[in-house]
C-alpha cells in the first residue's frame with residue numbers, strides 16, 4: 001500500500017466483520033468450545049475493539065498499533081491454550097499479526113543452563129514467533145525471587161524489550177494460575193504495563209465437563225450407553241475432589257483410558273465379527289473400571305504402603 | 310571492485326524491504342534461511358563464517374531481518390550473505406544465495422597467469438586490498 005491512497009470517508013463495520021473472516025473465527029469458538037461464556041464475551045469485545053481500531057486507522061484517525069499482549073489466567077485444562085490458538089487466528093484475520101501461527105513455550109524453552117545460553121535461546125523462540133503469537137505457559141516460572149542471579153531475569157528483559165519494540169511483529173500471551181500470575185505481575189510491573197487484555201478462565205461445572213466429554217466423543221465417533229452416561233457423571237463429581245484435577249484435560253485423559261478399556265474388552269471378549277455400533281460404543285464398565293471410583297491414585301498408593309508394612 | 314556472487318549481484322544493492330521480500334519467498338518455499346559473513350570474497354572461498362545457526366521453523370522474514378541487523382552491527386564492514394537451504398530429498402543443498410552487505414571499500418580480485426609446460430597457461434586469482 002502506498003501513502004497517497006485517499007482515505008475512504010466511511011466504513012461498514014458489519015462488512016468488515018464478515019469480510020475479514022473474524023466472524024468465522026468467533027463462530028468456530030462458539031461451536032467448538034463448551035461454556036466459557038465470560039471468555040467468549042471478552043474475546044468478542046476485543047474483536048469489536050480491534051475492528052473499530054482498524055476502521056479508525058483506515059480513516060486516518062489512528063496510527064499506533066494498539067497494545068495486544070494478553071494474559072490468560074485460570075486453572076489447568078480450562079482451555080487457555082485452545083483459546084490462544086483461536087486468538088492467533090482472529091488477530092491474523094483482522095490484520096494485527098502477519099502470519100497467525102502460535103508458538104507455545106515454557107520456561108525451559110526460553111531460559112538457558114549457563115551464562116550466555118539464555119539470550120540466544122530466547123531470541124531463537126522470538127524469531128520463530130515473529131508474525132504470530134507467542135504463548136508462554138506458566139510464565140511466572142521465569143521469575144525466581146529466591147535467586148537473584150537466576151537466568152530467567154535475562155529472558156524477562158529480552159521479552160519486555162521485544163513486547164515494546166516489536167508490537168507490529170508479534171503478540172505475547174502469558175498464561176498460568178491466577179494467583180501466581182498476580183504475584184508475577186506485582187514483582188514485574190514491566191509486564192503488567194505492557195499487557196492490555198486480562199482474560200480469566202473459570203473452572204468448568206460438572207454439567208459443562210459432561211458436555212465437553214460428549215463433544216470430544218462425538219468428534220472421535222464414539223458414543224456412551226445410557227448407563228455409561230450415568231457413570232461418567234458420577235466420575236466427574238468424584239474426580240473433581242481428587243488431587244491433580246485438571247478440568248477438561250482430566251476428562252480427555254479419562255476418555256482416552258475408557259477407549260483403551262473398550263478396545264481391550266472387545267479384543268478379549270468378542271468371538272464373532274463386530275459392527276460399527278459395537279466398535280464405537282463405550283459401556284458402563286469401561287468407565288467404572290477407573291480407579292477414581294476406588295478413591296483415586298493416592299488411596300491406592302496408601303493401600304499399597306499399608307500392605308508393605 | 311564490485312564482487313558479483315550469487316543472485317542479484319549485478320543489480321544495485323537490495324534495500325531491506327527487498328531483502329525481506331526475498332526471504333519471504335524463501336520461507337514460502339520451505340527453505341531454511343541462514344546468514345554468513347566473510348572478509349575474503351575469493352571465489353574459491355566457499356564456506357564463509359556462519360552467523361548463528363540456520364533458521365528452521367521460521368514463518369516470517371522478521372526473524373531473519375533481526376539477525377541481519379545484529380550481524381551488521383558486529384560485522385558491518387564485511388560481506389554478509391543470505392543462504393536458503395532446500396532440504397527436499399535429492400536437492401539437499403543451498404538453492405539460493407545473495408549478498409546483503411558489503412564492506413565500504415571492496416578488495417580487488419587479480420588474475421595471475423603462469424606459463425607451464427612450454428606455452429600452456431595456468432590461471433589463479435588472488436585478493437588485492
Ligand SMILES: Nc1ncnc2c1ncn2[C@@H]1O[C@H](COP(=O)(O)OP(=O)(O)O)[C@@H](O)[C@H]1O
Nearest residue numbers: 032033034076077078079080081082212248249
Ligand atoms: N470449553 C471446552 N470445550 C471443549 N473442549 C475443551 C474446552 N476447554 C478445554 N477443552 C479441551 O481440554 C484440553 C485441555 O485444554 P487446554 O486448552 O490445553 O487447557 P489449558 O491450556 O488451560 O491447560 C484440550 O484437549 C481442549 O481441547
Ligand SMILES: [Mg+2]
Nearest residue numbers: 077080081137
Ligand atoms: Mg495449556
